[in-house]
Amino acid sequence: MTRRTLPLTDHYDVRRGEDGHRYLHPLVRGFPLLRFPLLNKGTAFTEAEREALGLDGLLAPQVDTLDALVERQYAEYAQITEPLDRHVFLRNLQDRNEVLFYALLSAHVEEMLPVVYTPTVGLAVQKFSQIYRYPRGLTLSTRNIDRAESALANVPLNDVRIIVATDSSAILGIGDQGFGGMAISIGKLSLYTVAGGVGPDKTLPVELDVGTGRADLRDDPAYLGVKHGRLTGDEYLRFIDRFVEATLQRYPKAIIQWEDFSKDAAFEVLRRYRRVVPSFNDDIQGTGAVVLAGVLNACRLKGEALRDQVVVVHGAGAGGAGVALAIREGMRREGLSPEEIAARVFVLDSRGLLTDDRRMEDYKRDLATPKALTDGWAGTDLESVIREGKATVLLGLSGQAGIFSEAVVRAAHANTPRPLVFPLSNPTANTEALPADILAWTDGQAIVATGSPFDPVTLNGETHEIGQGNNAFIFPGLGFGAILARVREVTDEMVTAAAYALAEYTQANHPGRTYPPVDELSHASIHVAVAVIRQALADGVATEFTLRGQSDAGLLDTVKRKFWQPKYLPFRPRE
Numbered sequence: 001m002t003r004r005t006l007p008l009t010d011h012y013d014v015r016r017g018e019d020g021h022r023y024l025h026p027l028v029r030g031f032p033l034l035r036f037p038l039l040n041k042g043t044a045f046t047e048a049e050r051e052a053l054g055l056d057g058l059l060a061p062q063v064d065t066l067d068a069l070v071e072r073q074y075a076e077y078a079q080i081t082e083p084l085d086r087h088v089f090l091r092n093l094q095d096r097n098e099v100l101f102y103a104l105l106s107a108h109v110e111e112m113l114p115v116v117y118t119p120t121v122g123l124a125v126q127k128f129s130q131i132y133r134y135p136r137g138l139t140l141s142t143r144n145i146d147r148a149e150s151a152l153a154n155v156p157l158n159d160v161r162i163i164v165a166t167d168s169s170a171i172l173g174i175g176d177q178g179f180g181g182m183a184i185s186i187g188k189l190s191l192y193t194v195a196g197g198v199g200p201d202k203t204l205p206v207e208l209d210v211g212t213g214r215a216d217l218r219d220d221p222a223y224l225g226v227k228h229g230r231l232t233g234d235e236y237l238r239f240i241d242r243f244v245e246a247t248l249q250r251y252p253k254a255i256i257q258w259e260d261f262s263k264d265a266a267f268e269v270l271r272r273y274r275r276v277v278p279s280f281n282d283d284i285q286g287t288g289a290v291v292l293a294g295v296l297n298a299c300r301l302k303g304e305a306l307r308d309q310v311v312v313v314h315g316a317g318a319g320g321a322g323v324a325l326a327i328r329e330g331m332r333r334e335g336l337s338p339e340e341i342a343a344r345v346f347v348l349d350s351r352g353l354l355t356d357d358r359r360m361e362d363y364k365r366d367l368a369t370p371k372a373l374t375d376g377w378a379g380t381d382l383e384s385v386i387r388e389g390k391a392t393v394l395l396g397l398s399g400q401a402g403i404f405s406e407a408v409v410r411a412a413h414a415n416t417p418r419p420l421v422f423p424l425s426n427p428t429a430n431t432e433a434l435p436a437d438i439l440a441w442t443d444g445q446a447i448v449a450t451g452s453p454f455d456p457v458t459l460n461g462e463t464h465e466i467g468q469g470n471n472a473f474i475f476p477g478l479g480f481g482a483i484l485a486r487v488r489e490v491t492d493e494m495v496t497a498a499a500y501a502l503a504e505y506t507q508a509n510h511p512g513r514t515y516p517p518v519d520e521l522s523h524a525s526i527h528v529a530v531a532v533i534r535q536a537l538a539d540g541v542a543t544e545f546t547l548r549g550q551s552d553a554g555l556l557d558t559v560k561r562k563f564w565q566p567k568y569l570p571f572r573p574r575e
């Protein structure tokens with residue numbers, strides 16, 4: 001078979017006309033054209049297109065512009081009050097008319113992000129079987145994993161560059177969600193397009209349905225996933241191997257973002273495949289980078305350095321361990337020795353402080369505190385660790401709602417006039433503390449950032465913006481940069497470069513904040529993407545040679561030029 005380079009999907013290609021403009025040439029015509037979300041323009045098909053493409057008589061007489069359609073959809077959206085209903089509305093639009101969905105989302109990022117993404121996506125995951133309408137993405141399950149190649153061949157996209165894949169074992173802070181985790185892959189990829197500039201035809205959400213440990217789901221007749229327990233051990237890895245092999249064959253240019261794999265699996269999968277297929281784990285690496293960026297900025301706001309802080313990370317799963325590793329790396333870059341770092345970063349799991357005399361999973365070992373350091377401490381529970389270790393920074397990644405109690409926060413405040421308190425667990429119901437409470441308990445002195453969005457808090461006449469420390473500020477730019485550089489591998493240094501780039505962007509544009517406002521997600525991502533490309537070139541993993549030797553301004557220009565914009569292309573029938 002000869003390789004076609006031009007066609008983007010089996011259903012259309014995009015070519016430049018003699019006038020230099022880009023035209024979309026659909027393979028299908030007539031009614032089916034209105035059923036392909038990537039192609040459908042609804043009433044924005046012009047009279048000439050309607051006649052040429054067999055659509056005459058199938059659409060309302062009015063011919064609309066994209067802007068007019070966006071306004072009409074927004075007016076409808078605004079009538080809906082329930083967040084989950086809003087989510088369903090937007091998902092239905094996405095499955096009907098993808099350009100319109102992205103145009104609407106781009107115009108209302110700050111308002112709609114919490115609906116397509118955290119926190120409402122958590123609800124969408126839980127209700128996925130109930131709200132399921134159209135299929136989207138690729139589902140591999142124990143039913144079809146032996147036919148992974150032919151299943152992938154059925155995906156109607158020929159040039160996928162970014163895949164978000166989950167096994168749904170640890171969705172946000174809500175645990176095993178079985179097939180419903182697909183909603184997370186879909187939501188993350190919406191951000192790749194709206195904030196990371198990756199065209200929707202280049203994205204593929206994947207659900208790896210290896211079963212679920214939840215009997216309530218398996219017993220629910222409405223549940224759409226496979227109804228047996230989770231694969232484990234070798235069987236599990238063989239399943240993921242089959243997915244990776246088939247993906248490499250069909251999409252040799254794709255990068256995989258591993259999402260919401262629970263702790264041990266998250267580390268094992270990342271280690272096993274990161275050199276086989278360019279890939280990264282969003283919860284370990286994306287979260288590590290976004291939290292490092294926010295902590296660096298918050299330190300600057302205090303007039304201190306990261307190396308001056310004592311950090312407590314509460315939660316030692318994928319997120320917590322990733323954050324601890326990133327903070328340690330930040331301290332190393334500020335000149336601290338491994339021994340000094342060990343006395344400044346304390347990590348707790350559900351059994352308390354990780355100390356090196358304890359039994360624990362392998363991946364936690366590097367994060368354990370030397371037992372000798374805790375000799376004479378009153379205890380190794382959260383509050384004791386804060387007191388005895390003199391913590392100035394509290395990072396919550398345990399999914400345990402309310403665990404940053406008044407006593408806990410006050411204990412940190414006793415160590416420093418301005419503690420950093422980041423309850424980072426998602427969705428909102430799982431947050432370790434409410435920003436308003438943290439600020440009240442610390443007389444407005446704490447620097448607060450959260451994983452899910454929160455309204456600003458006004459206390460004693462002063463308004464505090466609550467930064468959103470969510471990996472959404474990292475993964476779109478990290479993935480986009482990796483795609484543009486055509487990397488062989490996503491290195492740890494690329495991830496760290498993303499963290500510093502985000503910190504730098506915030507400092508330059510919002511010197512008083514820990515994170516940029518969410519409506520600047522795409523600007524921040526562009527900045528991150530440039531830094532990621534630069535690092536990929538430095539690490540020798542970039543195979544896109546045209547980027548070599550480019551200045552930062554040149555790279556910025558390239559990233560901006562490649563950034564996908566939601567626009568309807570004019571259609572031309574095939575000759």
Ligand SMILES: NC(=O)c1ccc[n+]([C@@H]2O[C@H](COP(=O)([O-])OP(=O)(O)OC[C@H]3O[C@@H](n4cnc5c(N)ncnc54)[C@H](O)[C@@H]3O)[C@@H](O)[C@H]2O)c1
Binds near residue numbers: 174260282349350452
């Ligand atoms: N803000 C972000 O960008 C971001 C990114 C990733 C994860 N998170 C959040 O972090 C939380 C954990 O996610 P994960 O992917 O690491 O899950 P995970 O399943 O890998 O790990 C959860 C961990 O929580 C810890 N834990 C549970 N109960 C605890 C307790 N009572 N005390 C101390 N620790 C306890 C355990 O150590 C466990 O390993 C979730 O709520 C998730 O939404 C936030």
Ligand SMILES: O=C(O)C[C@H](O)C(=O)O
Binds near residue numbers: 282283425
């Ligand atoms: O999905 C999010 O909002 C962030 C993160 O990946 C999480 O698992 O909580």
Ligand SMILES: [Mn+2]
Binds near residue numbers: 172
């Ligand atoms: Mn996640």
